[in-house]
Structure formats: structure tokens, C-alpha cells
Amino acid sequence: MNTDHTHDMQPDGLQSAPLATPAPRLRRGGAVMQFVVGFGLIVAAWVFGVVARVAQRQLPPLPPSDVVPPAQFEQLYGEAWDYVNSEFYGDRPAPAAITDGAVEGMVEALDDPWALVATPAAGAQRVGSTDGAVGHGSTSDDPLSPVFVAPLGLWIVETSRGARVLAIVPDGVAAEAGIAAGDLIVRAENGSGTDAIPTPTPAATEKAAADGHDPVTSGDRLPPVAVVLADGTMPDVEVVVARDDTSIFARTLTRSVESAVPDGPGVALDGDVLRIRLAHLMPGAAADLAALLAATGQRQLSSVILDLRDNPGGSRTELAQVAGHFMTGTVWIERARDDEAPIEHPAEAPGDGPSLTAADLIVVVNGGTGDEAEMLAAALREARGARLVGEATFGHGTLQSLREIGRLQLRLTTGTWQSPGGNDIAETGIAPDVVVEGRAEQDAAALSLTTAASKAQAADGGG
Amino acid sequence: MRYFLRLTLLFVVALVVLLFAFALGYRSADRLDPALTARLEALVARRADGGAALGARAPDAAANGADSDAASSSPTDPTTTADPAAPTADGLADAGFDTFWSAWKAITDTYGSELPDSKVITYGAIRGSLRALNDPYTLFSDPVDTEIQRPELEGEFSGIGAFVNQNDQGQLVIQTPMRGQPAEKAGIKSGDIVLKVDGRDIAGLETNEAVLLIRGKKGTRVVLTLLREGTPEPFDVGVVRDTIKVPSVNTARLLSEEGAPTVGYIELTVFAQETRDEMRTAIRDLREAGMQALVLDLRNNPGGYLNAAIGVTSEFVESGVVTYREDRAGVRNEERVVPGGTAYDVPLVVLVNGGSASASEIVAGAIRDHDRGVLVGEQTFGKGSVQNVHHLSDGSELRVTVEIWRTPDGSLIHRRGIAPTILVTPPPQPTPLPTPTGATPAPSATPEPTPSPAATAVDGAGSAGDVAAPDDAGAGDAPDADAPPDVQLERAVQEALRLLGAR
Incomplete structure (x- = not known):
């Protein structure tokens, strides 16, 4: 490439001698000029070197104009990737695999305990x-x-x-x-x-x-x-x-052969007390519960015990519907980022079935009560006056959202949820009103609360 | 004619100067201001990803599109939903890295907590991309990690001199105190569990982090709180740190107890800078004591420096190739025997097992291919790739597999290992050591606090020369008083005696 620039000066073949003669004159004419030209050529060669290297680099493309890349991304990622590209012994994976890897690595760096990149x-x-x-x-x-x-x-x-x-x-x-x-x-x-x-x-x-x-890439x-x-x-x-x-x-x-099945909702009538067991809030849970409640018939219930132990939550749609059986108004408040207005999510009124909004309500929780189930417990306490029995809940106070990004699915923590009263549940979870350990003891405590507390029902509204 | 000559000379000089300038420019390009080179790139517009790079600048449909709640999301745009079975077309479309930028935009727009330092994000992206290469030995370490590893790179550090490991409870366990080093002098024993370092509870710390706490300046004191089987209460032991050099020759003796006083036994635990000298000394001493044949034990030796492997081989092999390095293009560089060996004539048996890796495999392969000795034991680990260390501009480091080893007769070591001449499998141990899942695919998982040259890549000889350690495959056979008989060693002794008899 650099030889192009010396071409003018280069004599070719027999013409060399006549062409060479002006050289001394040039020297006489301007040593400075000669120096400048020579120096210029050297600089030009250097620049060509830089350009050649830059052109050869394998860098990730620049971000779209509306995106500010992470610090030194272009530089460092470029350096690393360029080196790997030129030196790595093994086969190069498909570009998509590299990009996916970069996304996974980036998301891991967030230190978000709930994040996931699904490739x-x-x-x-x-x-x-x-x-x-x-x-x-x-x-x-x-x-x-x-x-x-x-x-x-x-x-x-x-x-x-x-x-x-x-x-x-x-x-x-x-x-x-x-x-x-x-x-x-x-x-x-x-x-x-x-x-x-x-x-x-x-x-x-x-x-x-x-x-x-x-033989380098293991592929496994x-x-x-x-x-x-x-x-x-x-x-x-x-x-x-x-x-x-x-x-x-x-x-x-x-692995157990007799698999433990997560029961769907269970409803049992025990005198005036209706016991409801909710093992999860996965899609379908609300409909199952509605059907079971409908089957109990329309009758006046004095007390309801809602068992949310080891209920990991599931779907927020189900949460709104299940909450509708017990309460009206706001179930949870979604807070995205500081600069965004909180969104209040109300309970969904159920179609039919007995109304449980008036009955005395006891909710049993433990460390396995998480996410939507925690939201439900907190809402029932604050908006409905329910009393919580058992152990502190899981403490999943953050909200995750799913996004499709090209071929990837990205789940990120995008905010926090608050109870209707505006309380955050930190990592500690929700503390019950009556702390009881042991499943049998919790069941007994819940039952004793219902009967004993029927008189003092309206006394404290909780949280 | 004189002018012609002069002009030619001038031309040649000019060409050389210009070429030099070109080369200088080429080489300095990486150190230039990134903004400048980015602009140049835009001018050159000849990126690896070609047109797709420009495509990435277009408004990004994916980022503006499906933004929905986990519970209610129903992505509908078929162009953004990839068919897992046919990723190729999508992959090509994504050559422009736009998925990455979309994801980054999604994070900056919606992430619910505070973003970490954005350099950390860059590091994460580099790590993730390297993982896509599927090579457990190609690794990125950020400036902090690099700094932590520096003492190891320099081959000297001060500490207490003990190999440590993690048990299945995640506790730090003293695997072996090194002979004559501070830990042993202070009475620390194999199997002791380290609970605290200078009063600090180390539960939950990574092995490397805990090791860093134990290390420190020479002459300073560190207090370890230890739990020992048979002692009900944890107790404190103070150890004064010293400069630790790991002897590579762990044992050198005549096998008189085994009934073969003419057979010498040398156990090499690692291939370090001094290994050849130590070997020479051991061989000389054993010879003076009456050694006529030698058993070289490379079992559970995770490797080390290439130079040491060449040195050890050169003690036994008079001339020829020790190993070939082969790059991606198939170009081979040979590493030849260094003259001056002292045991060309000693009948040799080499003990290997699944924990013999890297440099050990180079030695075993060379001994086998030169028909210089008999290999007894089990298939070796199969780590035969070479890593280069590349320094990035901010102090980070990249270790990249650049070459693979081949034995003198051309066979591949990587992922194959070296088969022993005589296969001897030890009987299953009554209580297998709990190695929960040592299979983290990182060589750094080698659980020793020692400078294990194994873990480094800098080789003074200027060759690419790193032979990194794999996991401690099958390692962890700490010497035990009532250990079962070493059937592999017994067989090796038989072979050595047979070789002696055959002479």
C-alpha cells in the first residue's frame, strides 16, 4: 500500500538514469521540501498502518444512537473479542451464540437474584x-x-x-x-x-x-x-x-416414586369454620377455588381459615381473582422505578359462590409463603383485617417482568410491590400477628383464634 | 549507473522506513484513543459484521416491542420469536449484535434496582461471550482478579504452606501441610477444618478468598481457628507466614521397604521453575545410594510449566522432540530436548492416573513415544491445550487457548489423555472421598493456595508456554496411615525389576 506513494519517485527500467538527474537539483532547490515530503510519507505510512489494523479489527457494532453503552464497552469488549478471533484455537461459535453469551454475562453481572436469560x-x-x-x-x-x-x-x-x-x-x-x-x-x-x-x-x-x-471445545x-x-x-x-x-x-x-403432588385448592367445612388450602397461585388456581367454593353452597360462615403455607405464589392474575373472594379494593401496589407513578391493582369480583368478605378471616403463613401468596396475605391483613398466624413469609418483595428480545427471553427485576397500605416487605418477609411454629401447632392456633376471637372481631383492623 | 545504484539504495531505505512506519502504526493502533479509532472505523466501514453493523443503528423493533408482565405476556410478533430448531438464519441476522443492545436498553430502561458499575457489565458481557466458546480454559479475569492472581504469577508468595481443599459442607480443609513449612511446624494437620482466619468467620467465602486471607506478608502472624476430628472444641493456632516455595519433588527414596532396594522412586507433585534441578539432585542422590532403575510418579500431578516438562523429559531422553505445539492453522512448532540429561541409561517406569494432566501428560507422552519407559497406571486427564495471556488496556486479562499439544509421534493429548502401557486400576476405596462436584470447568478451581505455577501462563522461554492445571481430578488422596496397598506402585516396581533383568 505504501509503495503507491513512492511510485512517483520510482524510476522504472532504463529510464532510471535520466530521471535520476534532477535529484541533485532538488537537493539544491530545497532540502526542507525533501524533508517534508519524506516525513509526510512516513506519517502517511504510519496512518495506513493504523487504518489497516483498525479495519482488520473484529469489534462489536456500535450501539444504536439512542443507547449509551456501558463504560469502555467498545474498547474492552473489542480488544477481548479481537484477540479471541485472531488467536483462539477452537471453532468459532455462531455469532448469535456469542451475542447470547454476552447478554447472559451482562445479566449475571447485574446480581439480580431473579434474573434469567432464556436462550x-x-x-x-x-x-x-x-x-x-x-x-x-x-x-x-x-x-x-x-x-x-x-x-x-x-x-x-x-x-x-x-x-x-x-x-x-x-x-x-x-x-x-x-x-x-x-x-x-x-x-x-x-x-x-x-x-x-x-x-x-x-x-x-x-x-x-x-x-x-x-478438540478444544467440549460442546457439553x-x-x-x-x-x-x-x-x-x-x-x-x-x-x-x-x-x-x-x-x-x-x-x-x-427421587420419590410416590410423588408429592401440589394439591390444588382444598376446601373443607368444619362446623361454622371454612378451611381453605391454597398450595399455589398458578394459572387455574382461582377457577378451581371458585368452583370449590360454589360447591359449598350459599351459607353464612362465621370464620374462614386460609392456609397459604408453602404457597410460592404464581400469577398476579390469579392473585387478583383469588383476592376477590375475600376483599375489595387494592390488593397490591406496583412500584417500577422512582420516577414512575405507582400502579394500584384491585381485586377482581368473583362471579358467584359464597361471599367471604364478611367472615372472620385467619391466614396461616410460613417461610414458604412467597411472592403472590405474600401479597395476598399482606392485602388480607391490611385491607380486610385478617389475622396472620405462623412464621415470617419468604420475603420476595420485588416484581419481575418478562421481555422478548429477539430470540431471547429476558426476565428482570423491574420494581417492587407494596401492600395496600404502602408497606414494603423487605427481605425479612411479613411477620405474622401470632407467631407459631410447627404445622400442627399452627393449625390449632388458627382454629382457636377463630372461635375465641369471634366477639372481638372488629376490634383491631391490623396493619 | 551510479545514480541508479544510489536511487535503488535510497528507494530500499525509503521502503524499509515506510514499512517500519506502517508496522508501527499497525501495532500502535490498539493503544490509540478509542474515540479516534472508532471514528477511523466508521470511515473505513469495514467491520467484521459488515452491513449488519449499520442495521443495528436502525430503530430497534425488539426493544420497543413486547414489553410485558411475566404473568400476562403473550409475544405475538413472529419475527422476534425464534424457532429454537433453526437458529442459523436468526444468528446471521444477529451478527450485528443488536440483540445485545436491545437487552442493554431494556436493562437501563426498566431494571428495578441500582445498576452496578457499568464496567462490571462490560466484564460480564466479555465473560458470557467467552463461555460461548465452550472452552473451559479460555477465561477472562477483571483487574481485581488479576491483581489477586499476581503473586501466583510471580511464582512466589508468602503464606503458611499448606494445600487446602473444600469439603462437601463448603468448609476449608487442610489437605496437606507442606513439609518443613510454617503450617506443619505449627502443628496443623491434614484434615483440619479452618473455621476462622484472624477471628473472621470464613464460612461462605470462596476458597480463593479464604486463601487470600491466610496469605500475607512474610514474618506476620495469622491465627487460624481449627476444628480437628477427635478434638471437641475448635482451637486457635498461630502461624508465622514465610515465603513458600513448593518443592516439586515430594518424595525421593529407594524402594527398600517394597523389597526393591535397587529401584528409586521420585514423586513429582508439580512442574515448577526449579523442577529440573530438583530432579537432577534427586537422581544423583539416589544413584549414589545404589539406584539402578527409577519409578517416576506423576499421579495427581496437575502440570505446570512447559519448560519444566521439557527439562524432566530431557533428563531421560537424549535427543528429539518432547512435544509439538500446533496452532489453529495446523502449523507445528516443535519443542526439543535440552541436552545434558543425567539419566539416559536408567530403566524408567512412569506412574500416571486420571489426575496426571498437562505437563505430566507431555512427559508421559514423550517417554512413551521415544520408547524410553513403561507407563503404569490409568488413562491421564487429557488437558493438552496452551493458553496465552493477553492484557487488556484496563488491566484485565484474557487467557485464551491458542494451541494444542501433540506428542512426538503426533497424537493428540487434549480430551484424550495418554493411555498407560500397563493399565492398573486401584481397587475402589472403602470410603470414597467426598468430592461433591469438582467439575467447575475452570482451571482456577485447583484447590491449592500454593503458587502452583500450574495456574499461570508466563513462561520465560518466550513460548506460549502455559500448561494450566485442570481440576484436581481424582486428587485428594492424602497420605493415610492405614491406606490400602498401592497396587499401581507395586506393579511399577515389578516392571522396573523386569526392565533391570532384561538388561
Whole structure:
């Protein structure tokens, strides 16, 4: 390239001698000029060097004009990627895979405990698509909804860091292994787990090499934790569980044949007391409850006990409908960002069935009461005067939203929710009015409250 | 004619100068102001992603589109919903990285809590992209991580001198105190669980973080709160830190106890800078004591420096190639034996197992291909790739797999390992060590606080030269008083005696 610029001066063939003669004259005419030209050529060559390098770089494209990129993104990502592109031994993945990886890495950097990037690659083996293990009510095409893993007796939701345990079935496999709501299952491996290192088999490598694949890329990214958990093909699954970011422990869970099923709503009449058990608020829960309530017939009830223990929530649509059986008005307040006005979400009036808005209401909660179930408990206390019995709830005070971005689905924490009275539930969850531990004790306490408290019903409105 | 010559000379000089300037420009381009180079790029408009880059500037449908609640979302735009079965077309369309920018915009627009330092976002994106390469040895480390690893890179640090590991409760366990080092002198024993460091509870800390707490300046004191089996209460032990050098030769003795006083035994735990010298000393001492054949134990040796592997091989092999490095284009660079070995004539048996990796595999492969000795034990780990360290402008580091090793006869080490000449599998242990899931695909998971040259890439010889450590595959066989008999060693001794007899 640089030779182009010297071409004018370059003699070719026999003409060299005559052309050369002006040289001394030039020297006489202007050494300065010569110097300037020479220096200019050198600078030009340097610039060409820079341009050639820049043109050769493999950088990510500039962001759209309305996007401010993260600090030094172009520079650092460019440097890293350029080096990998020119030096990396293995096969280059498809550009889409690299972009997806960048999005996943970026989202992980947010440190959002509920975030998830669902890529098409992982989608092929997503939990939602494995039938049988998926609980009642969860929609199979939404990778982001909670999943009930029946053989292990636990509710999980997939996040970028692993599977977050939302609730566990009492006496289930997970419960007996000491896993609790709020734990994060960071790894899960099927099988006996005696061979922890994935040793490549020579035969497989041989074959890959013969197929023209390079031997560096292993091609066996671990499937998402949630997928392994929901996969029921092996009797045992080895899990590594992180609790409160302070302790890590490993357990071997043996899948139960008699799967613990998350019951749908259950309704039982006990004299004047109606007991309602809600195991989750997944799609369909409200309709099931309405049908059950309708079946009890229209009669005057003095007390209702609503059992929300180990209810991980589910859908906010269901929440609004279920709340409608018990109360009117605002159920929860959604707060996106500081600069946006809060949105109040009201209860939805139920079609038919007995009206429970007047009955004395006791709500039983525990550490597995999470998300929409917590919202329900808080709303019933504040807007309905219900009394809460049991243990502090899970404490999921944030709201997540799902977005489709190209081929990716991105779940992010986009705000917080507040109770009708404007209270945040921090990480601590909702403290019950009457603290009782142990399931039987909680049941007894709830019952004693209903009968004993019928006189003092209107005395305190709660929160 | 004189003018012609002079002109030619002038021309050549000018060409050289201009080429030099060009090269200088080319090389300095990476250090120029990014804003300037970005502008140049725009001018050049010849990016890797071509037209798609410009496409990314167009208003982004995806970002403005489906923005909905998890509970009620029903994406309808078929163009934005990818078919997982056919990602190719989508992939091409996305060459312009627009999905990334859409995601970033979504985050900045809607993220409910405070965004982390945006450099962290950049680091995350780099990490995520590297993961797409599917190579566990290609890694990014941000400036902080890089700083933490620096003592290891420099090959010297001060600490207490003990190998540590994590048990299945996530606790830090002393695997082996190093002989003659402060930890051993202070009475710390294999199996002790470290609860606190200088009074600070280390539960929940990563192994590396805990190790950093234990390390410190030479001469300073660190108090470890230990839990020991058989001792009901935790107790404190004070240790004065010292400069730790890891001897690579862990054991060098004659196998008299095993009934073979003419067979020497050298156990190499790592391939470090001093390994060849230590080997020479050990060989000399053993010879003086009457060694006629040698068992070289490379079991659970995770590797180390390439130079050390060449050095060790060169003790036994007189000439030829130790290993080939092969780059993506298939170009091979040979690493040859360094003359001056001291044990060309000693019959040799090399012990290997699934924990023998990297440099160990280079040595084993060379010994096998030169027909210099017998390999006894199990298939080796299969880590035969070379990482280069690339420094980014802000102090971050990138380790990228750039080459793979081949043994002298051309066979591949990576993901295959080296098969032993004589396969000897140890009987299953009555109580298998709890290695919950050591399979984090990062070489940094090697659980030792030692400078393990294994974990570094800087090789003075100027070659790409890193032989990084894999996970501690099958490692963790701490010496045990009532350990089962070492059947692999027994077999190795038989072989050594056979080789001696055959001479």
C-alpha cells in the first residue's frame, strides 16, 4: 500500500538514469521540501498502518444512537473479542451464540437474584417442556414460571445462577434433605455422582476429530440446573445448595416414586369454620377455588381459615381473582422505578359462590409463603383485617417482568410491590400477628383464634 | 549507473522506513484513543459484521416491542420469536449484535434496582461471550482478579504452606501441610477444618478468598481457628507466614521397604521453575545410594510449566522432540530436548492416573513415544491445550487457548489423555472421598493456595508456554496411615525389576 506513494519517485527500467538527474537539483532547490515530503510519507505510512489494523479489527457494532453503552464497552469488549478471533484455537461459535453469551454475562453481572436469560439453545431442554415433572398449572411454554418438581417435592424457579427454591412440600424429599424455601440450588447432576469430573471418552474425541471438529471445545455445556432437577430419568440427583450467600452444602436426593403432588385448592367445612388450602397461585388456581367454593353452597360462615403455607405464589392474575373472594379494593401496589407513578391493582369480583368478605378471616403463613401468596396475605391483613398466624413469609418483595428480545427471553427485576397500605416487605418477609411454629401447632392456633376471637372481631383492623 | 545504484539504495531505505512506519502504526493502533479509532472505523466501514453493523443503528423493533408482565405476556410478533430448531438464519441476522443492545436498553430502561458499575457489565458481557466458546480454559479475569492472581504469577508468595481443599459442607480443609513449612511446624494437620482466619468467620467465602486471607506478608502472624476430628472444641493456632516455595519433588527414596532396594522412586507433585534441578539432585542422590532403575510418579500431578516438562523429559531422553505445539492453522512448532540429561541409561517406569494432566501428560507422552519407559497406571486427564495471556488496556486479562499439544509421534493429548502401557486400576476405596462436584470447568478451581505455577501462563522461554492445571481430578488422596496397598506402585516396581533383568 505504501509503495503507491513512492511510485512517483520510482524510476522504472532504463529510464532510471535520466530521471535520476534532477535529484541533485532538488537537493539544491530545497532540502526542507525533501524533508517534508519524506516525513509526510512516513506519517502517511504510519496512518495506513493504523487504518489497516483498525479495519482488520473484529469489534462489536456500535450501539444504536439512542443507547449509551456501558463504560469502555467498545474498547474492552473489542480488544477481548479481537484477540479471541485472531488467536483462539477452537471453532468459532455462531455469532448469535456469542451475542447470547454476552447478554447472559451482562445479566449475571447485574446480581439480580431473579434474573434469567432464556436462550433458544437452552430452550430446547427447558423444564417447561418436560411433561410430568411440571406441576399443575404452570404453563409449559413459559420458561420463567415456577415449576413444581413432584419427585423431589419442591417448587423452583430458574434463574441465571441456578434454581431458586420457592417452596417445599412438607415431608417431601427436599424437605427431608434439609432444603428450605429461599435456598439456591447452584448445581445439579444426575446419577450416582461418583465421577465428578466429566472425563472425555477417547472414542468421542476421536469421532469429533474425524468429523472435523476441533478438540478444544467440549460442546457439553451443563444443562440448566432446573432441567436436571426436573429430569426424572435417574433415581438420584446430586445437588449443591447455597443458603443466604453464607453456606454451601451438597446433598444427594433420591427421587420419590410416590410423588408429592401440589394439591390444588382444598376446601373443607368444619362446623361454622371454612378451611381453605391454597398450595399455589398458578394459572387455574382461582377457577378451581371458585368452583370449590360454589360447591359449598350459599351459607353464612362465621370464620374462614386460609392456609397459604408453602404457597410460592404464581400469577398476579390469579392473585387478583383469588383476592376477590375475600376483599375489595387494592390488593397490591406496583412500584417500577422512582420516577414512575405507582400502579394500584384491585381485586377482581368473583362471579358467584359464597361471599367471604364478611367472615372472620385467619391466614396461616410460613417461610414458604412467597411472592403472590405474600401479597395476598399482606392485602388480607391490611385491607380486610385478617389475622396472620405462623412464621415470617419468604420475603420476595420485588416484581419481575418478562421481555422478548429477539430470540431471547429476558426476565428482570423491574420494581417492587407494596401492600395496600404502602408497606414494603423487605427481605425479612411479613411477620405474622401470632407467631407459631410447627404445622400442627399452627393449625390449632388458627382454629382457636377463630372461635375465641369471634366477639372481638372488629376490634383491631391490623396493619 | 551510479545514480541508479544510489536511487535503488535510497528507494530500499525509503521502503524499509515506510514499512517500519506502517508496522508501527499497525501495532500502535490498539493503544490509540478509542474515540479516534472508532471514528477511523466508521470511515473505513469495514467491520467484521459488515452491513449488519449499520442495521443495528436502525430503530430497534425488539426493544420497543413486547414489553410485558411475566404473568400476562403473550409475544405475538413472529419475527422476534425464534424457532429454537433453526437458529442459523436468526444468528446471521444477529451478527450485528443488536440483540445485545436491545437487552442493554431494556436493562437501563426498566431494571428495578441500582445498576452496578457499568464496567462490571462490560466484564460480564466479555465473560458470557467467552463461555460461548465452550472452552473451559479460555477465561477472562477483571483487574481485581488479576491483581489477586499476581503473586501466583510471580511464582512466589508468602503464606503458611499448606494445600487446602473444600469439603462437601463448603468448609476449608487442610489437605496437606507442606513439609518443613510454617503450617506443619505449627502443628496443623491434614484434615483440619479452618473455621476462622484472624477471628473472621470464613464460612461462605470462596476458597480463593479464604486463601487470600491466610496469605500475607512474610514474618506476620495469622491465627487460624481449627476444628480437628477427635478434638471437641475448635482451637486457635498461630502461624508465622514465610515465603513458600513448593518443592516439586515430594518424595525421593529407594524402594527398600517394597523389597526393591535397587529401584528409586521420585514423586513429582508439580512442574515448577526449579523442577529440573530438583530432579537432577534427586537422581544423583539416589544413584549414589545404589539406584539402578527409577519409578517416576506423576499421579495427581496437575502440570505446570512447559519448560519444566521439557527439562524432566530431557533428563531421560537424549535427543528429539518432547512435544509439538500446533496452532489453529495446523502449523507445528516443535519443542526439543535440552541436552545434558543425567539419566539416559536408567530403566524408567512412569506412574500416571486420571489426575496426571498437562505437563505430566507431555512427559508421559514423550517417554512413551521415544520408547524410553513403561507407563503404569490409568488413562491421564487429557488437558493438552496452551493458553496465552493477553492484557487488556484496563488491566484485565484474557487467557485464551491458542494451541494444542501433540506428542512426538503426533497424537493428540487434549480430551484424550495418554493411555498407560500397563493399565492398573486401584481397587475402589472403602470410603470414597467426598468430592461433591469438582467439575467447575475452570482451571482456577485447583484447590491449592500454593503458587502452583500450574495456574499461570508466563513462561520465560518466550513460548506460549502455559500448561494450566485442570481440576484436581481424582486428587485428594492424602497420605493415610492405614491406606490400602498401592497396587499401581507395586506393579511399577515389578516392571522396573523386569526392565533391570532384561538388561
